[in-house]
Amino acid sequence: MTVDKPLDIVTDWFSRFVAIWKDSDVTDVFLDDAGWREHLVFDWDYRCLEGVERIRSYLRDDTVDGQPRMMAAVPHGDSLEVSMGPGNAPHVFAAGSGTSSAPSHRFASKLGLSLPAPAMADAPFTTTPEVTAHFRFLVGREGELSCGTVLAIVRLQQVEGAGFWRAKTFFTTWDPHAMSGKLALDCPFVLAEASEQERREWVALCETKPEVVIVGGGHSGLTLAVALTERKITNLVIEAAPSVGWIWAARYPGLHFHGPRWCHSLLNHEFAKGDMEEWVTKETFARKLEEYKDSFGIVVRTNTRLIEGGALWMPDQGSWRLHLEGSKDGRATTMNAAHVAFCVGPLNTLKPRMPHFVQSSAHPFKGHILNTETFAKAMQPQLYDLDDAPLDVEGKRFVVVGHASSGADIASYLTNNGASVTVMARKPQLVQSYDFISMLMSKIYPEGTGRALPDCDVTFRATPYKYMLGLEPKRVEFMDKVVDKDLHDALRAKGVPVWFGENDGGFSAEARKHGGTHLFDPGLKDPVFKGLAYHVVHGNLDYRSGVTVRELRDNHVVMSNGDEIEADAVIFSIGYELGGPNVHRFLRRADGSHMADNDQILHSFPVNEEGEFTGIFRPIDLQEDGGPNSRLWLASMGVPHSRSYLPLLAMQIQRASLLSAQPVA
Structure with missing residues (x-):
């Protein structure tokens, strides 16, 4: 027809x-x-x-x-x-x-x-x-x-x-x-194209009287700074680390993006084929963030942090008073800003989950007990200004608990570097190959076809949530029976259960509910990154399914089924839990109380009943604190989301200022 x-x-x-x-x-x-x-x-x-x-x-x-x-x-x-x-x-x-x-x-x-x-x-x-x-x-x-x-x-x-x-x-x-x-944005302001006098004046205003203070200098914070600068809205990025790329460089070794290169380009700064690997490594992306900051003239204060409880909302003035420490001259400073945008990701706002297990008091475990963060620190002590020697890997025995993306990356890295590795998995994971991901993303982000990246971003977020969930069973069937058939069959032959989500609902539903329970894997070919599936199928590591840690003692890990494994180190990679420096701990009302009861702040990442995020990319409703225009924003997601949503967030900030044009005291 x-x-x-x-x-x-x-x-x-x-x-x-x-x-x-x-x-x-x-x-x-x-x-x-x-x-x-x-x-x-x-x-x-x-x-x-x-x-x-x-x-x-x-x-x-x-x-x-x-x-x-x-x-x-x-x-x-x-x-x-x-x-x-x-x-x-x-x-x-x-x-x-x-x-x-x-x-x-x-x-x-x-x-x-x-x-x-x-x-x-x-x-x-x-x-x-x-x-x-x-x-x-x-x-x-x-x-x-x-x-x-x-x-x-x-x-x-x-x-x-x-x-x-x-x-x-x-x-x-x-x-x-x-x-x-x-x-209107008839003529976007580009600092690199401004005169020397304009640049000096702009930087001075951003450093002393910014309209927006952006907390966090990762890809989301820098992207928002570029979008605000286009609208000539003064902004200052504060970053606790020594550089904007540090948070990526300091993550666990072996980390790389689980999506093709072009779709992880930054706003107004597309990644070219000759610039980097197809599957971008953490080191490359850290370097690219530094280049991005310099090429766009983003004003950043590194080694500067907002102290706990240091953001005070003043409704009578319609602005925030911010208390910072560790600024350029080492002294604490105070500044006012009309808006505060938190662009700190889960790594900054959540802490790694640790399970409940027994450690023998009479025979304590003699090896290292680590999680994804402490493993990264143990492997790269120089990035943390530690004098310790890096953790020895070659010839050592590691047990990695958890096999979602982080656990799989770590297990693969250890195996590739000569360690003896056992992976323990409490439940099966949804395994998708890089071939499958690349096929999907290349349809939305067809690199080299002349299609503009912003147009691709519109396609990326266009599908209604429930409609997308309805597509998942067909996507799962196609993945298992066509693209990833050889991968899934080989894993099943090794006794590894292959799972497709609750009721075969696929990746999207599980990712929205849990954030994890999925594994992106390079597959069985001779890939650049030999991943978990490759090593399982080729017998390079020991994979144990349906078990958890029951006890640690001496040099042994005791599993829930009673089996024991000798180990020099145990690494727990089982996700994150609420805690640590969560955003609400930085915020105070005019009466000095913390904003620990604001649901939008506490649960900013989950989606609402319509499938949209509850807190990020939209104004935080603090009407009880002095009016509908609180001028507080949360903005931290992956690179495609940040590139797509943050120009709209910059426009929302400008609109909020126009609706409530009250000068900052």
Whole structure:
């Protein structure tokens, strides 16, 4: 079956979408089970609306900036520009028999990814024709704070017997570089292109009177600094470590990204093939962060930390008073800022989980008891200014408890460097090969095709959460039976259970619930990184499934099944737990009390019932502390998320300042 004139189909659908603002029925636009992921355009919030009734309620209820939502941001019916899709046109696939297409084409079609039209048209996992379009349109009225260009992706289906097409999924978000009115970014400020006088004045303002203080100088903090600087919003990054790349350089040896190089490029700074490895190592990324800071002139104070309880919210002044220590001259300092953005990741806000086990008091364990952090410190003492010799690995006996990504990386590193390794796994993991990850990511981030990275980022976050979960069983089936068949069969032959999540729900659901329980593995070929699966299948390490540590004594690890293993060191890599320097411990109300009861702060990473993050990338609601505009932000995620969301966060910060233009005392 073919689909004629897909551009006309998209144009007709958009005209009906615009008509919603004139009281047309949303059922003419959306399927009953449609999902609309809406990022900031019509609500200045991150929403994911499932079902036509929820979409109708969203459009008809509530207010934005004191106006009905339907009036606060109005799409312009004559502004449709289909310009982001492959070949600058919608891509189409129609229902097929499923007998003639390659499995990779069927799989990519189901995900709605940007493959050439013939591959998309062969045989997707659907029984109805579909049209997917990437396009732009205008929203709002000139001069308002909800006025600019919207980036959109719609997936249309034709219901049998209907004369028109309706949306199965829809995504909308602002283009932060194409706003109008007060949020316009007509000429982004680039410090490297400024005059010497402008640079000196900018740096002086950032160091003494920043509008935004960014806590954390990793990739998220530096990305936010670049996005704020584009809008000429003064900002200062404070970093406790001696350099912005230190937090990456100091992590455990053997660490590298579990995604292809290009999708981990930094904002406005794409990684080229000749710059680094395909699977970027921690050392390379640490170096790239230093280069990024220098090339963009980001103002950073290293060896500087916000003291515990050192961020005091002053609602009467609409600003924060910050108490810092360890600044350039070694003295404690105090400064005010209109906004504070915490860009510290889980490694800074959580502590490694340690299990409950018995250690014999009469015969204590004689070896090292480590976790992922202390292992990194033991292997690289020079980075911590320690005089200790690095931990000896070659010929030593290690037990690694846990085999998600960190445990697998550590076990592989030890094996590759001559250690005798036993891996203990309490439960099976969801194993995905680099080939599978690369296949998925190359569809969203097709390096070298000329597709702009920001457009790829829009695709990256476009799919509604529940719709994405619905795709997972098919993705799991394709992974196990096609791409990773040899890998999974070889692991099963070695007695390693292969798991696909609860009810075969796949990676996305498990990652959102637990953050772990998955393993990205280089696979069985002769990879650059010989990973856990390679060593298990080739008999290079001992793998024990379904066991935990019961007791440590003398030189032995006693497992829950009674078996004993001789060991010189035990490394626990079983995830992280709440504790350590959690963000709320840095924050105080005007009365001096800690903000330990704010759910957005305490649980910023989990998703809400709509599948959107509860705390990060959005303003923290502290209305009880003096008004709706608290000017507190949490912003720390992986590189693609940071690159995609933080330009929008910079725009939210500017909007908050415009709505509450109170000078900082």
